[in-house]
Amino acid sequence: MAQMLTPQEAAEAMFNMVKEATGLRKLKPMDLTKNLLEAYGDRVDKQICKEAIKELVDSGRCVYTYFGGTYLELPHREGAAND
């Protein structure tokens, strides 16, 4: 039985995925979960992924964004923003 990832480790892995995809593709929370399940097999489950996303957002490393659907992205100044 492989060692399960902690939510913090899962969050770190997700953060790297978001970082790598930045500028190329926006990832939805469900994409991150699916990618993680694919990458780590039985070392993660949906509950860990859920906690990881919470960790990712609560720590401020990623933010939810919305354009017709909800995505997770690195914090940035949005295009529409005024000062």
Added chain:
Amino acid sequence: MADEFPKTPLLDELEKGAWPSFVSEIKMAAKRNAASRDLLGLLERSYREKIGHWKHGGIVGVLGYGGGVIGRYCDVPEEFPNVSHFHTIRVNQPSGWYYSTSALRKICDIWERHGSGLTNMHGSTGDIILLGTRTDELEPTFSELTEVGFDLGGSGSDVRTPSCCLGKSRCEWACYDTMALTYDLTKSFQDELHRPAFPYKFKFKMSGCPNDCVASVARADISIIGTWRDDIRIDHDAVMEYAEKGLDIQKHVVNFCPGKCMEWTGKKLTIDNSTCRHCMHCLNLMPKALRPGKDQGAVVLIGSKAPIIEGALLSSVLIPFWNPQPPYSDLKDLVGRIWDLWCEEGKNRERIGEFIQRVGMGNFLEMIGVEPIAEMVAHPRENPYVFYEEYLVEDDGEEEEGQN
């Protein structure tokens, strides 16, 4: 600009007439609030140019939540700096939209300190809408709202704020406790409401009877509509009372019955309950004489939505009769299975109703483990393009799964 009251000759036309004027409301707020003053000026410009002046924001919110705040920026901020940011906050309403004045005043006080002083009571989904504030006011507003017991509602690809009719609190037709169910589901699904994880939005609407006062059949992914299974309760003396007061029972009640299940002799009303469609027409006309039966529950329907993207849908029957009993685990389990499947297979921006259209209702039912029953369809299929799933091969005569 913002210090002076803008001239609004076009908007002023909308202060005329007997219906309450939203322009007067904005002007009321504008006496003390610069954002409302700029909103007046900006709206006057929209009326002159026949176009809106807003850009959609997609990133602002309160820490940790992915829903509850709608980002908005004005596209002419130099001219109207006080509505440069004009974000909306959705506040989860209490079931049935009842308030104590003390609770409402607390919300007003918070919004006086942190926003435009303008609200919608309520938004289309049912939330209290606090209309217009700056990014740096979001967190303080949220903090003060939670201090007085209010939380944000949903937005984005999440569970949207569930809403309901006033149910048993003031209606004799409510066949289940809509307000209790709505409160329970909202509390149970806080994570799904605040942290969007779905392909698209997901709405619950609870109506106590088939009159469907919250339009659940038209705009909820899960529509829960109260109904009953046994006989309509008749108070014959009260029927006579309606007749004596001038209600033409034959013409207005019996003739409009879609099930043609009523007879009126001029002295006595009889109902063949086996073909009653539970439409509510006769109860609506004679509330004192006719009441829903005692075996009460709800129809659970699935999949309605407005047109975007693949066309509008009405909800269709998933469970013909459900007995809602706290903690409603049977419903929550079913919804959990639906979400698991939809999250796994659903496309971006695909509502559950569209998902069902794409994969087929029969396949959908199989995937969530619900038996297909005749109540789910208006009629069986008319086209012969049947996806038979198995066929025989000559070798052994045993049924085998088809290869294609």
Added chain:
Amino acid sequence: MPEPTKKRITDIGPPHYEQFLPPAVKANYGKWLYHEFVRPGVLMHASETGDKLYTVRAGGSRLMSIDKIRMICDLADKYCEGYLRFTSRHNIEFMLTDPSKIDALIADLAKLGHPVGGTGRSITSIVHTQGWIHCHSAATDASGIVKAVMDGVIEHFQNEDLPAKCRIALACCLNMCGAVHCSDIAILGVHRRPPMIDHASLKKTCEIPNVSASCPTAAIRPGVVNGFESVVVEEDRCMFCANCYTVCPSMKLNDPLNDGVSIWVGGKVSNARHEPMFSKLAIPYIPNNPPRWPEVVDAITNIIDVWKANARLNERLGEWIERVGWPRFFQLTGIQFEKLHIDDFKHAGLTFKRSAHLMY
């Protein structure tokens, strides 16, 4: 980005409704027997405990200032022991146990500019969206048309003088934040010009595959325009839904020359008599004419007048049309039937007249 404040409270959900129920509502929860229409805008609910509760329904404007909410609270304190509620259609309801106070309350509401009505066979407040007040994709304003239409039909709010209830709704674009697609009369903001694409910004703000995929008719494909990686729209296939604009701000459809409203009729959500139905297209396009959209107001009052004059008691607008047929609806209202009324999206054939059941 917001800084975390100390001791954040999250995920508490809405306050429990019980603390907001007026005492008479709390005492009779689940015990109501029947109700009566006392007069337009006033309901009486009778309980098995013998209690009677009087509800006064006042029209609201949805967009309200906190100043107005406080004034309404003052009335609720004065007449209703400090409680009130709102309806699903933006009305404000005051609940009283003493019917002798009803007249005084109604007089006080009139002083605030809020008429009483919206019960029974009437028109009640119009459910609507944000329009130019707050929305980026609005093809028309919402509050302005609603105010003008309600001014025009207010007699039917204050009197129960129609064949059946009539639910009007407005959405300022096809996103329809509200159930306008099943309303007796729906006012729907429409764009009529394909997206005016900002090719220079598109690649920076949006993902091209997402933009392409957003189109229900597959009219959008990737393409290089003026040296920019962007998208190309096949204009013949655009039906102006603006879904592409929702996912990508560089696909703007808003256009003062072409935006306006369409009018849809005959929908309902209630199961009473006829099953729920969608609204159907009555008038494909009326240009925006602020501040009071007189053509929209006239079109709606005309439809209501024709329905009132011709329908049987109990017939909702859609039920009446179903009985007399769409040709007669167009004939009686004087609305010109044209090509745009005929559906040409998915399953359009189901909307054709497929029998000899015609009326002459």
